[in-house]
Amino acid sequence: MTLRRRIALVTAAVLLPTVLAIFAWDAHDRRRAAEQELITFTRGLLAMPGWIEGCEADPARWTGRRPTGPPDSARRPRPPGSPAPSAARLRRPGPAAGRPGFVPVPHSEPARFFAYGADGQPLRPDNPALPAGLPDDAVALDMPARSGIVRISLPTASPICARIVGQGTTEPWLGGVLPATHVWLVPVLAVVGAVLLAVGPVVRRIRRLTRAVQRSADADYAESVADGGRDEIGALARAFDAAARQVREQLEETRSREAALRDYVANTTHDVMIPLTVLRGHLAELEAGGAACPDAMRGALREAHYLGALIHNLGVSARLATDDGPMHANPVDLTALVERVVARHRPVARGEGVDLQVAVPPGPLTIDGDVTLLEQAVGNLVDNAIRYGRAHAAVVLDPLPAGFVLAVIDDGPGIEPDAVEAMLARGGRADAARSRAPKGQGLGLYIAARVAERHGLALNFGPVEGGGLRVELGPSGGLAG
Amino acid sequence: MMATMSRCVLVIEDDPALGPQLVRHLVGAGLAARLLAEGRPLDGEDLHDVDLVVLDLMLPGQHGFDILRQLRATSAVPVLVLSARNDTADKVRGLQLGADDYMTKPFWPEEFVARVQARLRRPLLERQAGIRIGPLELDLDRREARLDGVSAGLTRVEFELLAALSERPGAAVSRRALAGRVLDPDGPGDPRTLDVHVSRLRKKLAPHGLIETVWGIGYRLRALDGEAP
CATH class of the missing domain: 3.30.565.10 (Histidine kinase-like ATPase, C-terminal domain)
Structure with missing residues (x-):
C-alpha cells in the first residue's frame, strides 16, 4: 500500500466516525429543541379559548387550525420567539438571516395537530396511529415520524379530544450541522490543501530516496543517497549511507579475500608444479641408478623439503596479505x-x-x-x-x-x-613468470x-x-x- | 640410550603409508611402537605400558581432539599431536586440551624421532640433581670442581662457567648467556674477557677437552655417556 493511500485511509477512518457522531448528536439536540418548542406552542393553543372546543364540536374534521378572525395577540399566547400560529414553523434558533427573530427553514411545513379519544383511537381517519404504551397523563416525546418531522403528544382535559398530537418540522438530518453559509468550506479546504502541500513533498522525497537506494544498490552501494535534508527522511538517508558503507567495506573485504584465495590457489599450483617436476626427475634418476645417485637423493630430499616450506609460506603469506585483524x-x-x-x-x-x-x-x-x-x-x-x-x-x-x-x-x-x-x-615474486629464486x-x-x-x-x-x-x-x- | 630402550609409543595414524612408516622409524630408534589406525576411545589395554601417544587429528571415526579430551580425563601419558593443518587455532586448542607437543606435517623422520625422544627424556632430565659428567664432578654447595677426583683449582668465574655449561651437557650455551651469568655486569664488558676465562678453564680441564667451541653461538660441555642435548 502506498503512503498516500495509507494516509487517505487513516484520515477517512478517523474523520468519518467523528463526523457521523457530530451529526447524530446535533440531530438529536435539535430534535429535542424542536419538540420542546412544539410542546410550548401546543400548550399555548390549548389555553386559547375555542381551540379545543373546535375539536369537541367536530372531531372528525378538526385539524387544529386556529379559529378564523382578526389576529389578537393579547388573546393568543405565543411561545417565545415563535411566529404567529398561522405561520407557525418549527425552526432552529440561531442568528437570523433576514428579519430578526424569523429564520425561514427550507422545506418547513406549518404545524399540524391530530386529536384522539380517551381510548387512544384517532378521531379522524387519516390521523397517524398512536404508538402503544403511551402514558395517559404525560407528555410523550420521540413519537415515530419521518426524518425532518417531530411529534409530541399532550393529554387534555377534554373528554372527547382526550389527547392531542402536534406535528412540526425540524432541520433535515444533515442540515443541522453544516453552517448556513459556505464560508466553512474555506478553512476546511485550507486544511486539506495544507495537508496535501505537506504530504506531497514528503512522498516525492521518499520516492526519490527509493530510486537513489536502487541506484546505489546497482552500483555496489558506492553512491550516496543523502539529500541534505535535516528531517527524519534526511536522517533515514544518512543511516542508509552509513549502512551502505559497512556493506561496501564487507563486500570489498570479501572480494579481497576471494582474490587472495584465487591468487593463493593459482600461485600454489604454479609454484608447486616446478619443484614437483624436479622431484620427479630426481626420483626417476634414483629409480634408474639405485643407490648410486647421491646427488639425486639429496636433490629429492631438498625438493621435498622445499615443497612443504613453500606451501606453508604461501598460506602464511596469503593470511598476512588479507588478515589485518x-x-x-x-x-x-x-x-x-x-x-x-x-x-x-x-x-x-x-x-x-x-x-x-x-x-x-x-x-x-x-x-x-x-x-x-x-x-x-x-x-x-x-x-x-x-x-x-x-x-x-x-x-x-x-x-x-x-x-x-x-x-x-x-x-x-x-x-x-x-x-x-x-x-x-x-x-x-611479482614478476609474471614467477621464476624461482636460485636458492629459495x-x-x-x-x-x-x-x-x-x-x-x-x-x-x-x-x-x-x-x-x-x-x-x-x-x-x-x-x-x- | 638404555633409558629409552623399553619405552613404548602408541601411534594413532590412519594413513596406511604414514602410520607403519612412523612405527618403523620409532623401532629403528630403539623404541617399542604400536599402531592404531582408527579414531576411537582408548581403553586400558590400548594404553598398557605406553609412555607416549602420537596422535593424528584427522582420523576416521573419532576426531583426534575427542580422543585427546577423553584420554586426559583418565591418563597423564604425554601426547604428541600430528596435524596436517598449520593452523594456530588447532595448535592452541590441542595444547589447551592437554597435548604436550605438536608437529605439523610434513616432517622429517629424524625430526619426528628426535621430538619423541625429547618428550620421553624430559622427565629423566628433570630428575637429574647432581652433576657428574665423565671424569668431572661439580660440588655446587662447596663450589668446587674435581677432575678425576682431584680438585681442578678453579676461580669463581671459571667455576660458574663450568656450572653453566654442565647444567645441559651437549647443549650449546650462548656467549651472551654465559657472560650474563659469570661476568660482573659493571665490568668492562669486553667480549674477549669471556674467551680468556674459557681458555684458562680449558687448560685446567685438559687433557679431557670437555669444552667445545660452537660456531656462531658460544661454548658447550661435551656430552659423555650417551648424554644428548
Whole structure:
C-alpha cells in the first residue's frame, strides 16, 4: 500500500466516525429543541379559548387550525420567539438571516395537530396511529415520524379530544450541522490543501530516496543517497549511507579475500608444479641408478623439503596479505619453538653439508604471539641460513631484561646493507613468470619481516666476523650484538 | 640410550603409508611402537605400558581432539599431536586440551624421532640433581670442581662457567648467556674477557677437552655417556 493511500485511509477512518457522531448528536439536540418548542406552542393553543372546543364540536374534521378572525395577540399566547400560529414553523434558533427573530427553514411545513379519544383511537381517519404504551397523563416525546418531522403528544382535559398530537418540522438530518453559509468550506479546504502541500513533498522525497537506494544498490552501494535534508527522511538517508558503507567495506573485504584465495590457489599450483617436476626427475634418476645417485637423493630430499616450506609460506603469506585483524595471540614458548624449527631443519642442513647448531635458555621463554606465524618466520630465517651458509649456521635465543633476541647466523656471503630493503619486499615474486629464486622461494624474508612487524618486533641484519650474515628477531633498535 | 630402550609409543595414524612408516622409524630408534589406525576411545589395554601417544587429528571415526579430551580425563601419558593443518587455532586448542607437543606435517623422520625422544627424556632430565659428567664432578654447595677426583683449582668465574655449561651437557650455551651469568655486569664488558676465562678453564680441564667451541653461538660441555642435548 502506498503512503498516500495509507494516509487517505487513516484520515477517512478517523474523520468519518467523528463526523457521523457530530451529526447524530446535533440531530438529536435539535430534535429535542424542536419538540420542546412544539410542546410550548401546543400548550399555548390549548389555553386559547375555542381551540379545543373546535375539536369537541367536530372531531372528525378538526385539524387544529386556529379559529378564523382578526389576529389578537393579547388573546393568543405565543411561545417565545415563535411566529404567529398561522405561520407557525418549527425552526432552529440561531442568528437570523433576514428579519430578526424569523429564520425561514427550507422545506418547513406549518404545524399540524391530530386529536384522539380517551381510548387512544384517532378521531379522524387519516390521523397517524398512536404508538402503544403511551402514558395517559404525560407528555410523550420521540413519537415515530419521518426524518425532518417531530411529534409530541399532550393529554387534555377534554373528554372527547382526550389527547392531542402536534406535528412540526425540524432541520433535515444533515442540515443541522453544516453552517448556513459556505464560508466553512474555506478553512476546511485550507486544511486539506495544507495537508496535501505537506504530504506531497514528503512522498516525492521518499520516492526519490527509493530510486537513489536502487541506484546505489546497482552500483555496489558506492553512491550516496543523502539529500541534505535535516528531517527524519534526511536522517533515514544518512543511516542508509552509513549502512551502505559497512556493506561496501564487507563486500570489498570479501572480494579481497576471494582474490587472495584465487591468487593463493593459482600461485600454489604454479609454484608447486616446478619443484614437483624436479622431484620427479630426481626420483626417476634414483629409480634408474639405485643407490648410486647421491646427488639425486639429496636433490629429492631438498625438493621435498622445499615443497612443504613453500606451501606453508604461501598460506602464511596469503593470511598476512588479507588478515589485518588481531592475531591469535597466545603464550608461545620460544625455547620449544626454536628447538622444533632446528630439529626440522637438521636433515636439510646435513644434506647441504652445513653444521646447524642451536642455543636456547634452559627453561621456557614465553611471549604472547601467534605460534604459527612465529614458527614460520623463524623457520624461514633458518632455512635461509642453511641455504646460504657455507659450512655453519647457528640459532641463538637469548632472554633480555625486557624481551628476547633470536639470532640466526650463517657464514655465507652476507648481504649489502642497501640490499636489505629489496630482500624484504615481496616484489621479487611479482614478476609474471614467477621464476624461482636460485636458492629459495623469495617469500621467506618478506614473511619473517611481516611477522616481526605484527608482533611489534624488528628484523635486523648485520655482518658476522669472518664473513656471513646475522639476522636478529627482537626488539626494534638495531642489532643486540 | 638404555633409558629409552623399553619405552613404548602408541601411534594413532590412519594413513596406511604414514602410520607403519612412523612405527618403523620409532623401532629403528630403539623404541617399542604400536599402531592404531582408527579414531576411537582408548581403553586400558590400548594404553598398557605406553609412555607416549602420537596422535593424528584427522582420523576416521573419532576426531583426534575427542580422543585427546577423553584420554586426559583418565591418563597423564604425554601426547604428541600430528596435524596436517598449520593452523594456530588447532595448535592452541590441542595444547589447551592437554597435548604436550605438536608437529605439523610434513616432517622429517629424524625430526619426528628426535621430538619423541625429547618428550620421553624430559622427565629423566628433570630428575637429574647432581652433576657428574665423565671424569668431572661439580660440588655446587662447596663450589668446587674435581677432575678425576682431584680438585681442578678453579676461580669463581671459571667455576660458574663450568656450572653453566654442565647444567645441559651437549647443549650449546650462548656467549651472551654465559657472560650474563659469570661476568660482573659493571665490568668492562669486553667480549674477549669471556674467551680468556674459557681458555684458562680449558687448560685446567685438559687433557679431557670437555669444552667445545660452537660456531656462531658460544661454548658447550661435551656430552659423555650417551648424554644428548
